[in-house]
Amino acid sequence: MKYELIEQHADQYDIRLMCRVLVVHPSGFYRWRDCPSSPREQRRDQITSLVRDTYEEFEAAYGAPRIARELNEQGYKCSINYIAKIMQEQRIVARNGKAFNYGGHALTMHNVADNLLWRDFTTERPNQKWVTDITYIWVENQWLYLATVMDLYSRKIIGWSFDESMTVELITEAMQMAIDARGVSPGLIVHSDRGTQYRSNEYVGYLERHGIKRSMSRKGNCWDNAVMESFYARLKVELIYAKNYQSIEAARSGIFSYIEIFYNRKRRHSANDGVSPVEFEERAAIAA
Structure with missing residues (x-):
């Protein structure tokens, strides 16, 4: 890919x-x-x-x-x-001398959900299947973290959060933005990888309270969430590297413009018959 x-x-x-x-x-x-x-x-x-x-x-x-x-x-x-x-x-080098204590749960894989999606990225209507993930962005000599939620119906990014820490709060904020924008339809599936944040008791409970079904990729299989991986690859090629941001605020502003203005509203998507996610949804609503 x-x-x-x-x-x-x-x-x-x-x-x-x-x-x-x-x-x-x-x-x-x-x-x-x-x-x-x-x-x-x-x-x-x-x-x-x-x-x-x-x-x-x-x-x-x-x-x-x-x-x-x-x-x-x-x-x-x-x-x-x-x-x-x-x-x-x-050129991958570990950060020697900086300890990160994740505890024993990092390898035990508790709270793992079944793979309900099974690489079926097609949907008949909005809010049937969402995918979510976190990516790393290097800015101002440090890692920053972007969590996003995508509706597979139109490939629209419906929720996102950007911060200096990769926490449960980061992914919860992105999901809450998606819920505020779309609501929760009966039977909604949210698919993610097996990252520790997505397996946390806090996040699992949050989705359960909203009646959302969890789905997770298989061990080490990035292709099970290929649509989101593809979005992050485009984001980095088309924005992050091209701009080479030197400040956190500049990166935040650029990501906002890319997602909300360019990607969702302007960028043509092959899965949408060559139109943007927003235009695809508007056309579908008119035809319904």
């Missing part, structure tokens, strides 16, 4: 810059474009993506030994040396 996104924007942005933003090697992109990748290359690309996701999930605190252990726990067999080499190539 990352290679496809790079190819789609090759006439707008420098390929090497997009590869750097999406954390892939230019040589890998060119190999993918020119010929099918081998099973070995496909596995390396998969593990590289998983390494990056695990590194970000644990706030840059994990080095190769812990990342290797985490991936092996998830069923991806790999050695510490293999992970260390990938981290070196990707």
Whole structure:
């Protein structure tokens, strides 16, 4: 999916810059474009993506030994040396000396929900299926965190929150914004990954009080939430890297404009017959 996104924007942005933003090697992109990748290359690309996701999930605190252990726990067999080499190539370095105490629950995977979505990203009407996730954005020498909620019906971002901490409050604020904007329809499903925030008792209880069904991706499987992953990839290529924000407020303002003005109201989406999410919903309402 990352290679496809790079190819789609090759006439707008420098390929090497997009590869750097999406954390892939230019040589890998060119190999993918020119010929099918081998099973070995496909596995390396998969593990590289998983390494990056695990590194970000644990706030840059994990080095190769812990990342290797985490991936092996998830069923991806790999050695510490293999992970260390990938981290070196990707310039991923753990924040030595900064401890982040997540407690024992980080690996026990409590409050895991069944995968109700099963990669079926189609819906017949609004408010049947929402997807949500968190992404990391590097601004002013620190990580910032963006949580978003998308309605799969039109691919519209209906809730989002941006802050300096990756907390339960961050994802709850994004979800509350979505609920305030759309309400909760009977049978509504909200799909996420297995991040610790989405498995917290506080967040689980919050969704239950609103009568929302939870759905979760399988272990280490980013493709189960591919639509949201694709949105974040576009956001980073089209906004974050292009603007290279130097302050938190500038980044916040830029993200607001991108989501609320450009993406939701202007950007054409292939899943919407080539129109923006807002226009797609307006047309559907008129036709109903």
